[in-house]
Amino acid sequence: MTIRIGILGYGNLGRGIECAVKQNNDMELAAVFTRRDPSTVHILTESATVAHVDSIPDWKDQIDILILCGGSATDLPEQTPKYAQWFNVVDSFDTHARIPEHFANVDAAAKASGKIGIISVGWDPGMFSLNRLYANAVLPDGQDYTFWGKGVSQGHSDAIRRIPGVKNAKQYTVPVDEALAAVRAGENPQLTTRQKHTRDCYVVLEEGADAAQIEETIKTMPNYFADYDTTVHFISEEELARDHSGIPHGGFVLRCGQTGWNGEHKHIIEYNLKLDSNPEFTSSVITAYARAAYRLAQEGQTGCKTVFDIAPVYLSAMSPEEMRAKLL
């Protein structure tokens, strides 16, 4: 059986899903749905259709899993419950604070339609969450640490671009080596925001813009930069294109815990990612969970799930026997 995938939204994430589907022999891309004029959207998969999102209900018997590639701020809260009426859906909803509400909405919609909805799939939330859960279950007495980077933060880059006089910008979140080293050494440090990450900004100015003023505006921006040690580099548009066009990211999840009758032994569990392409890696995780969604649906399960609810066996194209022989 080939799992027929649909993609809603063809930005970086949608393109990443398309590439990931190509790497998985048990899947094929059936269609990409867009809010734009379909004739203007050019995809890579020759066998797949580009269709307008309004036609999506017509596809309900031709697609096994619809992957929602919209944004968490406004798209997914509306889209995931809506499309769960016709499809098994997977999204990468990443507004941590609003996950309980999103879960409830998707659960109600998917239970009503008899479909599966898997939400908040990616690396954080996603693989990082899994590692926090496993590490907490194994070491109940301990302390968690998450560091992000080195990687591009889209939100922080956008915040710089909104400053008058800024033509373009890219912001990297960078974990502080000393903080990471202290955690790895089992020192259980209490770390402030400033001690955990620094922010590196590469900024292209409009002609005649006041560099000193813009640097000050960035460094004192509340929430985004004021609580961090921020470095601002002014570069040309050419340098930005040449040296900063990628979308790398990554990070570290650590738990340091104690065991023994009197907590006398220390253990450190670390999970880390170094990603050349944030959207492609996120897409790869989503695609593995699309396989899980397909299998859960085949079993007749319904409602909303997260990575916590899904046994690892559902993710792999291998048979359980092969997994036990090769990976256990």
Place this chain on the structure above:
Amino acid sequence: MTIRIGILGYGNLGRGIECAVKQNNDMELAAVFTRRDPSTVHILTESATVAHVDSIPDWKDQIDILILCGGSATDLPEQTPKYAQWFNVVDSFDTHARIPEHFANVDAAAKASGKIGIISVGWDPGMFSLNRLYANAVLPDGQDYTFWGKGVSQGHSDAIRRIPGVKNAKQYTVPVDEALAAVRAGENPQLTTRQKHTRDCYVVLEEGADAAQIEETIKTMPNYFADYDTTVHFISEEELARDHSGIPHGGFVLRCGQTGWNGEHKHIIEYNLKLDSNPEFTSSVITAYARAAYRLAQEGQTGCKTVFDIAPVYLSAMSPEEMRAKLL
């Protein structure tokens, strides 16, 4: 509901389980079963009973999960299927090559009795296996690496102790820094056995033993040492007790994979452990899976499971709502 735990076998692992149970408020240790005279076995938990293993069937309604703490060579292949006739069981069977056979035996026994048996729980097999599976599912095109150490290998230490003239010995398996660095740098190296690990041996000689001869015997021992760069240090019994009485271990699981339409982006997933006490960490993993076994049994599930078959949500004492709010 308190999960009532039984332990069969009170060596390092059994003692580790006892400590881990103390850290988990939803569990209590009911009894430790031993093949020795129970009056000679002194446990730490005042409220628990020490009983002879022959009396174990009498306990079948007083224990929810029996944790088997025997060895993989001869104990567990016999014990896990046997005790699955009376109890939900968890073991740490770690002979990778014989897992399929052990799985089949435990599955048949547990299905016949209507119990759950979770096998091969610990860190390798166990947490390392999970990380291999997740990483392979997410990055289907890539290469896996596992490094062990720095840590004590009981099997290799025993092999040295069997050499005539050796009074005592401890062997550390050490990952080679350069190999690990090459993997982390995304170089996808092809590594020989010798390139991945070195072996460090601390040996106490019997009086009058021939050090040079023993060093040669160790370094040329087939399977155990001949394929490795091995260092032998001769030390006194006092030094061994002072500097080498711990049982630390750990290791690294890495996968380097490619994504993109033409595999143009590289990603590295790393999981690593630094453990002060190998048996206590293994015990902590087993104890989390004892909780899963209890919940699976409550649901009426039966048969043999591995870490692959169990959704993460089963491991944590938190409610699903709390997990989603705090860990996702």
